[in-house]
Amino acid sequence: MFLTKLALKNLARHRNRTLITASIIAFAVFFYLLLDSLIGGMTEMSYEMIINYEAGHLQVVTEEYWAEEEKLPLKNLITPEPELMTAVKNVPGYLGSSAELNFQAMVSNGVNELPVIGRGINPPDFAGVINLTDYFVEGEMFRVGERRAFGVSPAVIGKRLADLLKVQPGDYLTLLVKDRHETFNTIEAEITGVIHTGNPLVNEGLVYVPLDVAQEALAVGDRVSKVLMKLENKNRAPGVAKELAEQLQTINPRLAVYSWDQLEAVTVAGAKQMGNRLIMVIILLIAAIAIINTVILAALERMEEIGMMKAMGFQTKEVIYTFVLESTGIGVLGGILGVLLGLAGVGVFTVVGLDFSGIIDMAPYGIPVVGKIYGVWNPLSFVTVFAFGVIVSLFSSILPAYWAADKDPIKAIYPK
Amino acid sequence: MKKKTVGLTASIILILILIAGIFSVAYGALTAEEIIRRRDDNEYYDSARAEAELVIINRNRRIVKTMTSYGQGDNGLVVFTNPRDRGTKFLKRGDDLWMFFPDAEDLVKISGHMLNQGIMGSDFSYQDMMEADKLIDLYQFELVGEEELDGRPCYVLEGTAFEGKEVSYYRRKSWIDKERFVGLKEELYARSGRLLKVMTVTKVQEIEGRWYPLASVMEDKLRKDTRTEFIIKNIEFNPEIPEGTFTLENLR
Numbered sequence: 001m002f003l004t005k006l007a008l009k010n011l012a013r014h015r016n017r018t019l020i021t022a023s024i025i026a027f028a029v030f031f032y033l034l035l036d037s038l039i040g041g042m043t044e045m046s047y048e049m050i051i052n053y054e055a056g057h058l059q060v061v062t063e064e065y066w067a068e069e070e071k072l073p074l075k076n077l078i079t080p081e082p083e084l085m086t087a088v089k090n091v092p093g094y095l096g097s098s099a100e101l102n103f104q105a106m107v108s109n110g111v112n113e114l115p116v117i118g119r120g121i122n123p124p125d126f127a128g129v130i131n132l133t134d135y136f137v138e139g140e141m142f143r144v145g146e147r148r149a150f151g152v153s154p155a156v157i158g159k160r161l162a163d164l165l166k167v168q169p170g171d172y173l174t175l176l177v178k179d180r181h182e183t184f185n186t187i188e189a190e191i192t193g194v195i196h197t198g199n200p201l202v203n204e205g206l207v208y209v210p211l212d213v214a215q216e217a218l219a220v221g222d223r224v225s226k227v228l229m230k231l232e233n234k235n236r237a238p239g240v241a242k243e244l245a246e247q248l249q250t251i252n253p254r255l256a257v258y259s260w261d262q263l264e265a266v267t268v269a270g271a272k273q274m275g276n277r278l279i280m281v282i283i284l285l286i287a288a289i290a291i292i293n294t295v296i297l298a299a300l301e302r303m304e305e306i307g308m309m310k311a312m313g314f315q316t317k318e319v320i321y322t323f324v325l326e327s328t329g330i331g332v333l334g335g336i337l338g339v340l341l342g343l344a345g346v347g348v349f350t351v352v353g354l355d356f357s358g359i360i361d362m363a364p365y366g367i368p369v370v371g372k373i374y375g376v377w378n379p380l381s382f383v384t385v386f387a388f389g390v391i392v393s394l395f396s397s398i399l400p401a402y403w404a405a406d407k408d409p410i411k412a413i414y415p416k
Numbered sequence: 417m418k419k420k421t422v423g424l425t426a427s428i429i430l431i432l433i434l435i436a437g438i439f440s441v442a443y444g445a446l447t448a449e450e451i452i453r454r455r456d457d458n459e460y461y462d463s464a465r466a467e468a469e470l471v472i473i474n475r476n477r478r479i480v481k482t483m484t485s486y487g488q489g490d491n492g493l494v495v496f497t498n499p500r501d502r503g504t505k506f507l508k509r510g511d512d513l514w515m516f517f518p519d520a521e522d523l524v525k526i527s528g529h530m531l532n533q534g535i536m537g538s539d540f541s542y543q544d545m546m547e548a549d550k551l552i553d554l555y556q557f558e559l560v561g562e563e564e565l566d567g568r569p570c571y572v573l574e575g576t577a578f579e580g581k582e583v584s585y586y587r588r589k590s591w592i593d594k595e596r597f598v599g600l601k602e603e604l605y606a607r608s609g610r611l612l613k614v615m616t617v618t619k620v621q622e623i624e625g626r627w628y629p630l631a632s633v634m635e636d637k638l639r640k641d642t643r644t645e646f647i648i649k650n651i652e653f654n655p656e657i658p659e660g661t662f663t664l665e666n667l668r
Contacts, residue, residue: 071528104529108638115529174610174638178532182582185607217608 003318007325011333021294022334025389028287029338030345032385035280037346037375038354043273044376045198050265053199056098056129056228057237058244060088062254065225070264072102072117074180077223078255084227087247091240093232096128099224101214105187106176107157107207109165116161118175118187118207120214120224129230132156132195139169139193142210148190153213155189159196160204167191175207179219187217234260284388291331291389292396299323299400306404307412316405323401324394331393335386342382349375448557451571454597455590456550458626463488465655471645472538481536491662492545501536506545507667513542516667523667538644539613539636543584551575554583562594565601569594585612596620596627611637618645624653 011018051057061069064076078084080099088097101120106113123141127133132141142154155173162168168191175187187209197203215222231237237259245257299306309319353372404412446454463486470481481501485494492508503518513526531542551557555575563572570591577583586607591600598620604613619631631647660666 106532106638110638111640113636113638115533176532176606176612176638178584179607181577181580182584183577183586183607184532184584184612185586186610186612188608188610219607 003322004325007322007329010322010326011329017298018330018333021291021298021330022337024290024294025287025331025334025393026337026341028284028290029335029385029389030341032280032283032287033338033342033381034345034349034375035283036378036381036385037349038373039273039276039280040376040378040381041349041374042276043270045373047260049197049199050263051234051260053130053132053197053202054265055260055263057231057234057260058229058241059258060084060227060229060244060248061225061256061258062252063256064254066256066258072104072225074103074218074220076254077101077220077225078227078252079221079223080227081251083251084248084255087244087251088227088229091229091231091244093236093240095230095232096125097227097229098122098125098129099211099227100126101211101218101220101223102225103177103214103218105207107161107165108174108176109167109171110174112165113176114161114164116175116205116207118177118209118214120211121208122211129228132197135195135197136193137196139191141208142192144210145212146192146210148192153187153189153209154192155187156193156195156208157191158203158206159194160200161207162191162194164204169193173207175209175217177217179217181219185217185219187213237261284385288388288392288396291392296396296400298327299397299404303404303407304413306401307407307409310405310407310409310412316402319405320398320401323405324397327397327401328390328394331390334393335389338389339382339386342385346375346377350377446571448559448573449552451559451573451592451597452552452555452557452575452590455592455599456552458597458628459599460550461487461653463655463657464651464653465657466651467649469645469647469649470536470538470540471647472536473643473645474537475641479537486657486661488657488662493661493666494545496536505667506535507662507664508546509662511546513546514664514667521668523664534636534644539634539639539642540644540646541584544613544634551588554578554581555588557590560589563591565591568600570600593620593627596622598627598629600629613637619647623651626653 060078062076062078065073065078085097088094098121103118103120105116105118107116108114123144127141137159139156141156146154148154152172155175157167157173165173167173171191173189173191175189177185177187179185189207189209195202211224215224231240238261241257241259241262245255248255248257306319306323309322310316314322351374353374355372466485466487468483468485470483472479472481480498481496482498483494483496485492487493490508490510492506494506496502496504503516505516507514507516513531515524515526516522517524526542531546534541535545555577557573557575559571560574561572563570571594573590573592575588575590577586585604587605587609589603589605591602592598593600598617600617600620602615603611604615606612614635614637615632616635617629617632619629620627621630622628628648628651630651631645633643633645635643
């Protein structure tokens with residue numbers, strides 16, 4: 001007990017050193033927490049982007065289609081029969097479902113052509129899964145059965161695509177597609193709305209047209225590529241997917257259900273975040289070296305004091321205990337300080353957010369995010385990084401304390 | 417009595433068919449199918465080797481690419497020879513198309529949507545290059561009239577794709593020279609009826625006993641102010657093509 005008290009007293013006695021060392025630890029903890037919150041926020045946001053603008057929580061497709069989805073084939077499509085749709089609507093936590101037909105197309109404004117992905121949708125169903133209402137910068141979403149003059153189809157495109165093609169609502173586009181028989185067909189469309197979302201793919205690579213228009217142009221009858229579903233809680237998606245898949249086996253054994261976390265885009269985003277985590281580990285290593293350095297120097301500086309303690313009859317293990325405890329105390333102090341600062345910093349991040357759009361374009365770095373990035377709370381990180389600070393302080397003090405305590409007291413007091 | 421009537425009707429039909437046949441031969445009136453067949457005979461070859469030039473004109477920009485091409489049945493090889501693209505090769509084997517870039521030493525298979533894009537930025541798509549089947553096998557042709565095109569009398573034919581056949585263009589309207597049986601102009605349409613491309617032949621020459629189009633202009637109607645001229649400088653039919661020409665190994 002005496003040794004513990006002595007260690008704590010030492011902390012107060014060498015106030016400046018304690019504060020400097022603790023502030024280094026606090027800085028490392030704080031910095032880590034901020035970055036962790038930001039990376040967590042980016043990951044979460046890129047998932048939300050994919051869920052909210054592209055994929056929903058669940059997708060009902062045929063397994064064959066899923067395997068070669070990136071080619072957007074017009075084979076292995078599904079027919080949204082009443083039986084299937086009833087099963088879809090009866091899943092727990094169901095919020096909405098939308099059948100869509102995706103296809104490759106060249107969009108032309110009469111001057112230039114660009115490759116895009118065409119997406120046939122049924123607006124009311126689509127809004128139940130992917131709500132674009134707030135993202136219209138011009139015009140609006142077309143309505144069911146809407147046709148413009150001369151039977152021209154309405155279409156909604158992203159802002160970036162509209163800028164590239166130099167078009168606006170009221171202008172005409174031609175979508176050149178290949179139908180199921182590999183024969184060229186065209187969809188003449190008038191732009192009714194322009195959207196600007198947080199998802200770059202939607203902004204520059206998608207053209208929405210009515211589902212029936214797409215089905216007719218591609219000669220696929222009433223078939224669709226997939227049925228998207230939205231649930232109340234995205235974390236329930238994997239479980240619901242499994243249940244629904246079993247149920248659908250009786251309707252059509254080729255049908256499969258995939259949850260959002262199985263999407264390739266999500267896996268890729270996840271893998272990229274793993275890379276970011278590696279950077280975090282390196283940051284922690286650098287912090288650990290700084291802590292070790294400070295603690296070692298602190299111990300060496302007090303070589304004479306250690307010699308005196310030994311001369312007064314302290315045993316080696318008692319000296320080590322005192323020093324390790326003192327160092328751990330600094331770790332705890334720094335950890336608490338860092339966590340407090342982290343709480344404030346992450347709090348600001350989650351509420352105010354960081355605006356990256358003006359600084360750099362994040363899309364090339366695999367982060368499909370534009371606009372503001374908000375941090376997330378990750379309680380586990382707080383606990384982990386606090387423990388890390390304390391443990392590093394503890395272990396880094398053992399060796400120098402042992403080395404000093406093991407010395408002959410006379411040599412320790414008079415090193416020369 | 418009934419038997420006699422049937423026999424009489426059959427004889428009349430037979431006579432009518434014979435008369436129709438004699439008259440069509442006498443007046444040189446060919447059916448759409450015969451016209452296309454004669455055109456196919458002129459324009460399709462078993463094997464050929466050609467040196468050609470591709471002139472891509474996009475507004476004020478003019479890019480010239482030269483190439484040597486080999487064709488044999490379903491296979492084809494194009495080797496670009498102009499300095500900028502020297503060594504770039506296309507290989508078509510059946511329904512597959514590969515491209516080789518010498519600088520990157522990269523072999524790329526062109527498939528799916530990429531097939532619809534223009535070759536080296538031209539108005540000819542990869543798909544256009546892939547269509548090697550005889551038109552008669554793909555389209556139901558109909559003779560819709562006769563017109564004069566640049567001083568040449570032409571048959572005007574309209575072809576609609578046979579149901580179930582995989583063709584790029586659903587409908588094509590062809591102007592075929594009445595005397596030389598070479599297509600002089602062709603309009604290619606989408607299923608929706610939209611005009612996608614227009615090809616005009618600007619030079620026809622008799623080579624080894626057949627009339628063959630040596631220069632043509634393709635215009636992509638979904639783009640503005642662009643056209644691509646394809647000029648054959650030299651063509652040789654049924655040449656000796658070394659074995660292994662149409663292999664992936666030969667591309668590298």
